[in-house]
Amino acid sequence: MGNKSIQKKNYIIEKANHVFVKKGFRSVTMKDIVEACDISRGGLYLYFDSTESIFRAVLEAESAKVDPGLARKLSDKPTNNDILTLFFYEQKKAILERRGSLLVAMYEYSFEQHENKEKTLLSNQMDASVKFLEDILKKGTEAGEFSVDDHRLMAQNIVYTLEGMKLMSRTSFLNEEDVNNQLVLIMKSILPKN
Amino acid sequence: MGNKSIQKKNYIIEKANHVFVKKGFRSVTMKDIVEACDISRGGLYLYFDSTESIFRAVLEAESAKVDPGLARKLSDKPTNNDILTLFFYEQKKAILERRGSLLVAMYEYSFEQHENKEKTLLSNQMDASVKFLEDILKKGTEAGEFSVDDHRLMAQNIVYTLEGMKLMSRTSFLNEEDVNNQLVLIMKSILPKN
Amino acid sequence: MGNKSIQKKNYIIEKANHVFVKKGFRSVTMKDIVEACDISRGGLYLYFDSTESIFRAVLEAESAKVDPGLARKLSDKPTNNDILTLFFYEQKKAILERRGSLLVAMYEYSFEQHENKEKTLLSNQMDASVKFLEDILKKGTEAGEFSVDDHRLMAQNIVYTLEGMKLMSRTSFLNEEDVNNQLVLIMKSILPKN
Amino acid sequence: MGNKSIQKKNYIIEKANHVFVKKGFRSVTMKDIVEACDISRGGLYLYFDSTESIFRAVLEAESAKVDPGLARKLSDKPTNNDILTLFFYEQKKAILERRGSLLVAMYEYSFEQHENKEKTLLSNQMDASVKFLEDILKKGTEAGEFSVDDHRLMAQNIVYTLEGMKLMSRTSFLNEEDVNNQLVLIMKSILPKN
């Protein structure tokens, strides 16, 4: 695939992203993508052969976008508390972000995959979050910033709670205050009591 | 609608239930239902005009089934702790129950509803859970069984965590031990410290 | 399938027959059949799910048509020579019949099947012809009507020659006289010399 | 067309040959050829504008290949019997050769051409065979090697039989012994009786 086609592929991924944000995963058709990209039916098939392959490419592109942002916001020698705070800040954004979020599409996609006994992307993402938090909590506790007994258990608890809120905000109505309050509650259970 | 018709309608609802359990919501077609019920295409339309109306009926029937079970299991004078324990027991079942659950269908349906700015069934269900827990926590704290400051906040936290686990078990792999550990963690944060 | 649909199915088979006669097998599309039958796209799929299944049904219907005709033309006590003559007469018709013949479609279909290592319909038909001829030649030789050493070998030879002529008439130009001459040549090699 | 172009054209013809051998004629697409040749889509169109034109070129190239082989195998002063034997040997190879044969493609192509009232290549080939055999039989009979009355009729009969066997071997299962037996039977009907 030439240079030019890589550009086109990225263009399709970008346009498709909007479609998945708007319609979720299951109800998106090749026709939807074709129309969003304003290309020919056959043209799309030069790059992707199913909505699923497009969606995977969209997620990949998305994950490439996310990481750099996180790092830049941190000071040179961040405390574990700093890192956790930033993590919560990002999560809060993900929870409340209604427009532009691929979350619903990702849930729908994961439901399908899970039926087929495959390891879902969502699952990988959550595992990564648990590992990340576990590590922070451990280091933070050792440094006296936090006071957590079972790091893994608490990490899981936090991830479940965050995921629950994400789900809530897509099926119910969740406001920023509620999210803030929950994050404070979590912080309280982590910080040393005295 | 005659007596016979009501029977038929219930028969359809029961059969459709299995279909939604198996296939979620979005991918279920009128044809699926027709085949599951072994009735005529036109026949189904006498009772329901879309998969959505069938699904709503299925959920309604489901909610009618659930409640009585809960009450019966409680002793005459249950403590708030008893009630909470029973609630957790039921939730645990809902989290781990892979076959026979309408959860995925309900998520898919709620995503669609929420897009249309409608109040989702899931939302109502979660609100009810929060209220229920809030009430128990309040009474329990007053009775000295629990020690919770902000009843509403903690109730929400519990609901989010539970919902997060439900989601996890449909997109990832969650075992009973993990659930138990989480429930223990929640109980610890509720029970009086000393 | 109700009474009415059997009629419709037969109607489709009849119309499809013309299509296969005209276009062979490979280039016939579901659309061709739909248009020949003047029914809806979806309508056809109620009865058949591929051109192949239609073609098989056409062949089946065709073979049901053929047999009765043969029997009726024979006298009460036909000699083996009578039977053979009738057989040749039918074969001559099949060779020369340009309009209305499914032969080309059958060849095309058989080529495909044979690629897939399946026993082809054509193959079965030819086997049946060989067996039939072998039997006639044997009885005829015993009755002194014919003088054939190796019945099976001669039966095969006749079948190959006939098939060769059929093929010729679809790829080249074969006139009735040529066919007659060949049949006379075959008869000469069968009849007793003296 | 330059020297280089002719080389490329021959390269395409050679690769296309394999494709036609494998898939027959009708189901071969320009895409198949492009992929087999590993050239660009547009590139193919510089040399050929349809699968039909490619196939014709393939057949032409094929016929150029065949003849020299035949001649070389003959002794200086071959008898007519020698020539006929060699002819039968080549035919036997053509009948039994399953891989590498263009026969099915040629049949499919000829069916199409014949529909359009064109003189088919197959037809020309068979005419040539008849003429060739007629000549041999005539000369052989004159030389006392054979004993054939109507040379043309017998030549046709042989060609039909051979063609019938070729067809059989592509739609049914034909073994070498059967072919040998048929050839012996033919020889018997040609050789002088005494």
Added chain:
DNA sequence: CATGAATGAGAGTTCATTCAT
């Protein structure tokens, strides 16, 4: 000459929905 991206026509297939019986 050669490339390969792009097009659009057209085939296959499925489904919600209607309607005569």
Added chain:
DNA sequence: GATGAATGAACTCTCATTCAT
């Protein structure tokens, strides 16, 4: 009420063919 045949819109996917580079 109940049936199930029939419709036609919508979707997926593939190919021959063109054309800017």
